[in-house]
Amino acid sequence: MIEVQGLAKRFGARVAVEEVTFRAADGQVTGLLGPNGAGKTTSLRVLAGLLRPDRGRALVDGADVTRQPAAARRALGVLPETAGLYGRLTAREHLEYAGRLHGLAGRRLEAAVDRALSILDMAGLALRRAAGFSQGERRKVALARALVHDPRNVLLDEPTNGLDVMSIRAVRRHVRRLADAGKCVVLSTHVMQEVTALCDRIVILARGRVVAEGTPAEILSAGGAPGLEDAFVALIGTEEGLN
Amino acid sequence: MMRETLAVAWKEAIDALRDRRSLTAALVFSLFGPLVMGLALAAVARAGSAAEGPITLVVDGGDRAPSLVAYLARQRVRVDPPQADLDEAVRRGRIEAALVVPPDYPGDFLSLRSATVRLLYDASRASGRATARRTRAILEAYGRETAMARLVARGVSPEAARPVAVVEVDLSTRASRAATALAMLPIFLMMATFVCCMNAVIDATAGERERGSLEPLLAHPVPPAVLAVGKWLPAAALSIIGVAMTLAVSRLVLGADRIQEIGVPIGLGSGETWGLLLLLLPLAFLAPAAQMLIAIFARSFKEAQTYLSLLLFVPMLPGFLFSFDAVGQDPWMRAVPIVGQQILMADLLRGEPAAGRGAALLAALTLLCAAACVAASARCLRDERIVLGRA
Numbered sequence: 344m345i346e347v348q349g350l351a352k353r354f355g356a357r358v359a360v361e362e363v364t365f366r367a368a369d370g371q372v373t374g375l376l377g378p379n380g381a382g383k384t385t386s387l388r389v390l391a392g393l394l395r396p397d398r399g400r401a402l403v404d405g406a407d408v409t410r411q412p413a414a415a416r417r418a419l420g421v422l423p424e425t426a427g428l429y430g431r432l433t434a435r436e437h438l439e440y441a442g443r444l445h446g447l448a449g450r451r452l453e454a455a456v457d458r459a460l461s462i463l464d465m466a467g468l469a470l471r472r473a474a475g476f477s478q479g480e481r482r483k484v485a486l487a488r489a490l491v492h493d494p495r496n497v498l499l500d501e502p503t504n505g506l507d508v509m510s511i512r513a514v515r516r517h518v519r520r521l522a523d524a525g526k527c528v529v530l531s532t533h534v535m536q537e538v539t540a541l542c543d544r545i546v547i548l549a550r551g552r553v554v555a556e557g558t559p560a561e562i563l564s565a566g567g568a569p570g571l572e573d574a575f576v577a578l579i580g581t582e583e584g585l586n
Numbered sequence: 587m588m589r590e591t592l593a594v595a596w597k598e599a600i601d602a603l604r605d606r607r608s609l610t611a612a613l614v615f616s617l618f619g620p621l622v623m624g625l626a627l628a629a630v631a632r633a634g635s636a637a638e639g640p641i642t643l644v645v646d647g648g649d650r651a652p653s654l655v656a657y658l659a660r661q662r663v664r665v666d667p668p669q670a671d672l673d674e675a676v677r678r679g680r681i682e683a684a685l686v687v688p689p690d691y692p693g694d695f696l697s698l699r700s701a702t703v704r705l706l707y708d709a710s711r712a713s714g715r716a717t718a719r720r721t722r723a724i725l726e727a728y729g730r731e732t733a734m735a736r737l738v739a740r741g742v743s744p745e746a747a748r749p750v751a752v753v754e755v756d757l758s759t760r761a762s763r764a765a766t767a768l769a770m771l772p773i774f775l776m777m778a779t780f781v782c783c784m785n786a787v788i789d790a791t792a793g794e795r796e797r798g799s800l801e802p803l804l805a806h807p808v809p810p811a812v813l814a815v816g817k818w819l820p821a822a823a824l825s826i827i828g829v830a831m832t833l834a835v836s837r838l839v840l841g842a843d844r845i846q847e848i849g850v851p852i853g854l855g856s857g858e859t860w861g862l863l864l865l866l867l868p869l870a871f872l873a874p875a876a877q878m879l880i881a882i883f884a885r886s887f888k889e890a891q892t893y894l895s896l897l898l899f900v901p902m903l904p905g906f907l908f909s910f911d912a913v914g915q916d917p918w919m920r921a922v923p924i925v926g927q928q929i930l931m932a933d934l935l936r937g938e939p940a941a942g943r944g945a946a947l948l949a950a951l952t953l954l955c956a957a958a959c960v961a962a963s964a965r966c967l968r969d970e971r972i973v974l975g976r977a
Contacts, residue, residue, distance in 0.1 A: 388801075391801075393804055393970075393973050413807040416806065419805070421805040423802050423805070425798030427797055427800070427801060427802045428799065429597075431605060432597070436600070444593055489802070
């Protein structure tokens with residue numbers, strides 16, 4: 344379970360997150376929806392322990408990400424915006440490296456890597472070096488890397504960004520499966536279909552604040568509009584940054 | 587934490603070893619230094635033979651000065667017949683030096699006026715300079731002998747005409763000239779510690795930021811010190827390999843027949859080789875640590891390369907300053923990392939026994955600096971400006 348309470352973060356004079364509070368339950372996909380610059384990525388980075396919040400706190404399975412960083416990170420799998428692969432390492436070596444940094448070794452490491460490779464049907468990639476990977480292949484490896492230690496909580500920053508249709512379907516199918524297996528999944532997106540296709544709960548962010556929260560049905564009624572997109576526009580008060 | 591540190595070190599080592607181009611560049615560098623030194627020493631060997639071997643001199647108009655030509659022959663100068671366009675031949679280097687005896691020489695000589703001869707040589711060529719200098723000395727000796735003979739014939743003591751006799755004793759030997767060339771070795775060795783690990787360090791710091799892999803890396807439950815140490819150790823290993831290779835190649839070069847011919851007692855014995863390696867070992871840990879601390883502030887590989895190329899001047903500086911006598915050596919300098927290594931290496935090559943306690947102090951201080959750099963790099967790794975690529 345992931346909890347964010349009264350989070351605030353500024354970079355110099357620019358306020359990235361003003362006041363964000365939400366809770367993501369196990370077994371559900373929670374979508375952070377908002378236009379560009381709404382504070383989605385900053386919130387996820389605080390959760391991943393990469394940024395220190397100015398105010399408020401973030402908990403992963405009850406562990407405070409700034410006070411107990413190791414415990415929080417062990418319970419967390421993170422897919423950042425950029426895949427960030429090492430061109431001279433193979434897909435398998437990426438997963439082994441991540442597994443070792445999560446404290447896995449020996450037979451447990453091998454088993455974890457094999458399982459992560461099987462998730463996204465990556466047998467063909469395992470022994471190839473990342474330098475030659477397509478955008479979709481890179482995302483797949485990055486996702487498998489985030490899941491290699493079988494975390495109970497998963498953060499996905501724009502997981503389908505820049506992927507082709509086939510890869511998007513594969514990633515979405517897998518995200519759904521993670522939630523069905525009882526994991527807590529938080530993903531950020533500015534793509535409407537992603538929300539309707541995947542999310543059990545939606546947290547709408549705008550200008551660093553939560554402007555609405557609830558199931559897709561609740562959001563629809565709160566926005567007082569026939570479609571989710573219209574509801575979204577009504578809630579954030581602008582069409583800026585939507586697609 | 588040990589296991590995680592090894593995991594980082596293992597990954598960085600594989601990554602660096604697969605980077606063929608950087609690896610080749612590092613290896614080429616460790617060949618380059620000793621080879622340059624070898625060429626310089628070979629030049630000393632050649633200059634040496636020009637200073638002591640027989641002189642070959644082209645003489646134009648020798649029939650006008652038979653006694654001079656006879657004198658040259660007695661001084662073991664090989665006299666060659668003249669050829670067309672002497673000036674051009676000298677300028678082109680086909681002839682090292684030529685002597686021209688003009689038509690009025692016999693008349694002047696016999697009537698006791700100063701008789702002129704012209705010595706042609708190209709001062710821009712070292713061999714021409716050497717031949718001209720030796721020829722001039724022979725000609726002056728001939729002039730002195732002739733003068734004495736004339737004075738004696740007139741009943742004057744030759745001593746009276748030479749109130750001061752200068753005896754030149756050139757103490758520069760081939761050995762000391764070779765030592766100057768050998769002084770390059772410490773600089774090359776020191777640079778090897780910096781050059782050989784450079785690409786690996788950049789890849790592990792600025793490279794992580796450039797390709798966006800720092801963010802997922804930091805999401806793992808390991809403290810930044812583990813990452814910093816794991817990235818530092820393989821780079822230090824590359825530095826050590828670079829120094830060892832430079833030393834090995836230097837030993838081969840200095841052992842070559844051509845250079846042994848100089849008769850210089852400066853070959854690298856196994857004692858000197860191990861001594862140099864031991865002296866440089868702590869520096870091989872400091873170089874990547876200092877580079878890491880700088881490269882971490884660069885957003886891209888290229889930016890880091892710019893900074894670290896500038897850093898390369900640091901190991902070169904003390905050697906150059908000392909060799910030009912720009913700064914004197916004070917005892918405290920022996921404890922300063924980089925400067926101290928330069929001084930102790932020079933001592934070792936001169937055959938002075940290295941002071942054990944001084945070297946130990948220097949090694950300890952160097953390793954302390956390295957540890958400080960690694961600790962500072964670890965702090966920087968967690969810095970938000972670096973994580974987000976804003977710094």
